[in-house]
Amino acid sequence: MKKSLFDQGYLDEQFCQVEDLQDEASPNFVEEVVTLFLKDSGRLMSNIEQALEKYPRDFNRWDAYMQQLKGSCCSIGASRMKNECMSFRDSCGQGNVEGCMRAFQKVKREHAVLRQKLESYFQLLRQAGATGAATRSIK
């Protein structure tokens, strides 16, 4: 399953960097970071949603919020979501409201899909750990 997450572009190499940080001192590091990311990005997205409504055409404000979200996606390797963030920022740069709205919908969609896939991934890892499966890597 992990391989398909990479093959389909949901995650990139940066996720591996994060995984490499997991060790005996912090055995659940990856899941903790992902949980924090999903929560934080949810909050950022609702800030953006409010800003889109409350501050029409305030491209600087919209862009500033999205820059933060893009940064988080980048740090964790959330590749597809990052690309949609960049597309939103491009539309801000062009002063294109329609483009921003469309891109934001895509960001939300990618977030939802990524959340679902990562939650399944961790569930599989937990099951593999619990049953002490011989095959540790889940393809």
Next chain:
Amino acid sequence: MMQGNIWAILDPQGLPESMTLVLRFQLQSPLTSSNLGGSFEQQYASPSCQIAGLKVLLIDDDDINLVIARKFLEKLGCVVSSLPSGSTSPNSVGASAASCQLVMVNLEMVRVNAFDVALRIRQSRSGRWPFVMAMTSEHNTWEKCAQSGINGVLKKPVILQELKDELVRILQST
């Protein structure tokens, strides 16, 4: 190859008015083995030893970046502290930075101007410490960083080996 940059400032007619050349040089340590004689091995700790125990202050407004950067640094043996988000007033930064050897600052913070922070740290610095390292996803920020007293730049997303290499480079070039 020389890791430099050259640009021309054009006047209103589009003709070059002035040109600037920036070159990055790696400073070589003035001490050579012939000066030190038998104590050479003890004088120069390996780069990893220089990094271990380094006191680092992280300044970033993004929780994810903070958690991941902290873990990278701890992996290298650093002792990491971070400012609570929102407390980047001149006094709090100065006080926290004074007790550290390295300050790592995210250039793309929303409410805080990282270059201001870097300048303030440089101004209140006495002696060698702290160094300042910037993290950025933009290209071509090196000149602006150098003007603010920033000693090193890391491209985001941070990769462990690049972090280590940049730390070693900063620590070896005084």
